Amino acid sequence: MTAVAGPEPSEPIPGATVARLPLYLRGLVDRSEAGVGTVSSVELADLAGVNAANVRKDLSYLHAHGTRGVGYEVDHLITEISLVLGGDEPNPVIIVGVGNLGRALSSYDGFVAGGFPVAGLVDADPEVVGRRIAGKVVRPVDDLGALVTETGSTVGIVATPAHAAQEATNRLVAAGIRSILNFAPAVVVVPAPVDLRQVDLATELQILGYHQHRRTDADPVMSRVAG
Amino acid sequence: MTAVAGPEPSEPIPGATVARLPLYLRGLVDRSEAGVGTVSSVELADLAGVNAANVRKDLSYLHAHGTRGVGYEVDHLITEISLVLGGDEPNPVIIVGVGNLGRALSSYDGFVAGGFPVAGLVDADPEVVGRRIAGKVVRPVDDLGALVTETGSTVGIVATPAHAAQEATNRLVAAGIRSILNFAPAVVVVPAPVDLRQVDLATELQILGYHQHRRTDADPVMSRVAG
DNA sequence: AGACGCTTGTGCACTATTTCACATGACACG
DNA sequence: CGTGTCATGTGAAATAGTGCACAAGCGTCT
Numbered sequence: 001m002t003a004v005a006g007p008e009p010s011e012p013i014p015g016a017t018v019a020r021l022p023l024y025l026r027g028l029v030d031r032s033e034a035g036v037g038t039v040s041s042v043e044l045a046d047l048a049g050v051n052a053a054n055v056r057k058d059l060s061y062l063h064a065h066g067t068r069g070v071g072y073e074v075d076h077l078i079t080e081i082s083l084v085l086g087g088d089e090p091n092p093v094i095i096v097g098v099g100n101l102g103r104a105l106s107s108y109d110g111f112v113a114g115g116f117p118v119a120g121l122v123d124a125d126p127e128v129v130g131r132r133i134a135g136k137v138v139r140p141v142d143d144l145g146a147l148v149t150e151t152g153s154t155v156g157i158v159a160t161p162a163h164a165a166q167e168a169t170n171r172l173v174a175a176g177i178r179s180i181l182n183f184a185p186a187v188v189v190v191p192a193p194v195d196l197r198q199v200d201l202a203t204e205l206q207i208l209g210y211h212q213h214r215r216t217d218a219d220p221v222m223s224r225v226a227g
Numbered sequence: 228m229t230a231v232a233g234p235e236p237s238e239p240i241p242g243a244t245v246a247r248l249p250l251y252l253r254g255l256v257d258r259s260e261a262g263v264g265t266v267s268s269v270e271l272a273d274l275a276g277v278n279a280a281n282v283r284k285d286l287s288y289l290h291a292h293g294t295r296g297v298g299y300e301v302d303h304l305i306t307e308i309s310l311v312l313g314g315d316e317p318n319p320v321i322i323v324g325v326g327n328l329g330r331a332l333s334s335y336d337g338f339v340a341g342g343f344p345v346a347g348l349v350d351a352d353p354e355v356v357g358r359r360i361a362g363k364v365v366r367p368v369d370d371l372g373a374l375v376t377e378t379g380s381t382v383g384i385v386a387t388p389a390h391a392a393q394e395a396t397n398r399l400v401a402a403g404i405r406s407i408l409n410f411a412p413a414v415v416v417v418p419a420p421v422d423l424r425q426v427d428l429a430t431e432l433q434i435l436g437y438h439q440h441r442r443t444d445a446d447p448v449m450s451r452v453a454g
Numbered sequence: 455a456g457a458c459g460c461t462t463g464t465g466c467a468c469t470a471t472t473t474c475a476c477a478t479g480a481c482a483c484g
Numbered sequence: 485c486g487t488g489t490c491a492t493g494t495g496a497a498a499t500a501g502t503g504c505a506c507a508a509g510c511g512t513c514t
Contacts, residue, residue, distance in 0.1 A: 010441075012441070013437070018434055018437045018438075019430075019434055021433070021437070022427070022429070022430040022433040022434065023414065023427075023430065025433075026412065026413075026414075027414070047414065048414060049414045049416070084437060084440070085433045085434075085436050085437050085440070086433065086435075086436025086437060086439055086440040087436075087440050091432075091436060091439075093432065100330070100331040100334050100335065101331045101335065103327070103331065104327040104328045104330065104331030104332075105331075105428070107327050108327065108328065108428060108429075110412045110427075110428055110429035111428070111429055111432065113429065114429035114430070114432060114433055115433070115436070116429065116432045116433075116436070154439060155432065155435060155436075155439070178439050178442075179435040179436070179438065179439045180435075181431055181432060181435060185253065185337050186253075187250065187254075187274065187275060187276045189276070193442075195435055195438045195439060197431050197434065197435055199426065199428070199431055200249070200250075200337075201332070201335060201337055201338070201426070202249070202335075202337035202338055202340065202341035202343065203246075203249040203250065203341070204408055204424050204426055205318075205320065205338065205341055205343045205382065205408060206248070206249040206252070206312045206313065206341055206342070206343075207245055207246055207249065207312075207424065208313075208382060208406040208407075208408060208422055208424055209312045209313025209314075209318060209342070209343070209382075209406070210240070210245045210248070210311060210312050210313060211245075211406065211422045212313055212318075212381060212382070212405050212406045212422060213311070213312070213313040213314050214237075214239070215405075215420075215422075
């Protein structure tokens with residue numbers, strides 16, 4: 001007797017695969033809007049910029065089967081992937097820190113489109129609290145708990161300066177947030193049951209810097225640019 | 228010129244390692260400012276949120292040796308890593324697209340701190356061109372070539388809407404940009420010699436969504452929150 | 455001078471991920 | 485209804501990345 005309870009224990013999907021699913025989803029939505037009914041793994045691979053075999057293996061983890069000789073049904077696959085990526089319902093998020101970045105994120109369309117509407121804004125600066133940004137009033141940090149309850153949010157975004165990131169994170173966790181996306185350039189720690197992802201903008205540039213530096217170093221002839 | 232054949236072909240550093248170097252660098256700078264002279268791999272691992280053995284192996288790729296029984300010399304290591312990550316000189320960047328996100332990036336302190344000062348802003352919208360943002364005048368897309376020459380930029384940031392991302396990328400490439408950081412929620416392609424990294428904000432949330440959804444699914448009892 | 459404690463550097467095993475290669479099955483067409 | 489074409493699904497090999505465990509080296513203290 002393996003498992004009695006639940007429709008499936010559904011073995012976890014590899015992290016690398018999960019990270020690609022949103023890309024597939026985006027490509028699929030695009031195709032769906034273009035009226036296309038099916039896509040092959042090759043097309044989808046192009047859309048996402050990965051290898052076709054990889055696409056097929058990824059989709060096999062979802063138990064999202066295609067039709068041999070034809071491909072995958074676009075709309076069905078959209079449903080399937082959406083379901084895996086946090087259910088079909090919108091997942092409201094709360095942003096802590098409405099500096100430059102926080103403000104930009106507050107009105108970032110992609111969040112809504114991706115099923116993560118911004119439900120609340122919070123800032124520690126009394127100067128900022130009360131202002132209206134992207135149609136929402138910024139509330140004090142102490143309101144976090146209430147805000148989480150009101151909005152039913154389970155996802156928080158940290159967009160504070162680096163030195164305030166851990167504190168902001170702690171507050172979010174205390175308020176009952178279950179997943180945190182940290183944009184502050186600082187490593188933060190969270191208790192086990194909370195999920196965390198770091199997005200470090202400057203770091204991305206530095207990574208690019210390595211490759212560029214390396215190339216320049218290795219190959220002095222680099223004045224040629226494809227026409 | 229320096230490199231005849233180079234002092235070393237210097238075997239490439241694994242991508243996973245390169246991605247961690249900026250984290251180490253940040254931690255090291257922090258410690259340096261705190262007046263600390265040396266760090267152990269364990270401390271550095273804490274600072275970056277990774278395994279200590281991993282730190283040591285990473286640093287070994289840089290040929291950045293530490294002292295047994297003591298640790299790594301902070302300032303020396305900073306120099307070493309900075310050098311690997313695109314040289315010691317600032318690397319000016321140009322931002323294409325000054326919508327919400329572009330504006331936020333224009334004044335993002337982390338870029339300057341990371342050695343990537345914003346040297347120019349460009350937008351396709353005539354309405355926006357000419358405006359002053361973060362102390363810089365937004366210039367038309369057609370000025371890209373000139374701007375690259377003037378500023379000596381080799382790095383470009385795409386912060387346009389998705390539908391304009393490929394076009395923006397093409398323009399950057401044509402202007403002689405060598406590395407591109409794409410924030411638009413779209414897969415873009417670049418010719419071989421150009422380096423590209425994608426940062427997709429909504430995607431990050433969706434990845435978090437998977438884990439959360441999965442957990443909620445697997446464990447219906449989740450009303451308990453640590454007090 | 456010698457012994458001790460601390461920390462590096464790295465071989466090795468293990469895990470994760472990618473990619474190939476191909477058998478298998480589905481559809482369309484005559 | 486048989487045949488050809490196409491694209492999936494997947495075993496297995498190749499590749500990448502992680503983390504353990506320990507020998508070796510450095511500095512300090514007596």
